[in-house]
Amino acid sequence: MASKSPPQPPTPKLPTPQREDDGTVVLERRPQKVKPLQMYQVVVLNDDYTPMEFVVMVIQEFFNKDRATATQIMLKIHLDGKGVCGVFTKDMAATKVDQVLGAAKQAGHPLQCVSEPVGS
Numbered sequence: 425m426a427s428k429s430p431p432q433p434p435t436p437k438l439p440t441p442q443r444e445d446d447g448t449v450v451l452e453r454r455p456q457k458v459k460p461l462q463m464y465q466v467v468v469l470n471d472d473y474t475p476m477e478f479v480v481m482v483i484q485e486f487f488n489k490d491r492a493t494a495t496q497i498m499l500k501i502h503l504d505g506k507g508v509c510g511v512f513t514k515d516m517a518a519t520k521v522d523q524v525l526g527a528a529k530q531a532g533h534p535l536q537c538v539s540e541p542v543g544s
């Protein structure tokens with residue numbers, strides 16, 4: 425069955441090229457109207473009680489990292505106090521935070537996790 429094509433973003437209107445007497449083509453600069461999507465980083469925090477192995481498992485499971493990468497990130501958090509596990513849209517970052525906090529709560533660990541806008 426033929427399905428409807430998804431909605432397309434508006435096509436940007438290009439400035440009309442102006443030709444000077446000497447043949448030079450002048451294009452007016454237009455300000456960019458589409459602002460870049462604000463992305464959010466999911467930051468996991470260190471604590472004194474959550475087992476390292478649990479943090480590695482969480483990073484592997486919810487941030488799709490292999491074991492070696494997850495271990496590196498966990499050790500960075502352990503040493504620096506916090507570390508970025510991934511960068512997402514606002515909704516997806518909130519979902520990741522919920523997943524991490526839910527898994528930690530279920531396992532009885534105090535692991536904390538927040539999302540914050542990238543670049544601020």
Ligand code: TYC
Nearest residue numbers: 469470471474476479501502
């Ligand atoms: N500091 C914890 C320990 O020594 C390990 C740990 C690492 C805990 C990273 C939380 O986000 C964390 N058991």
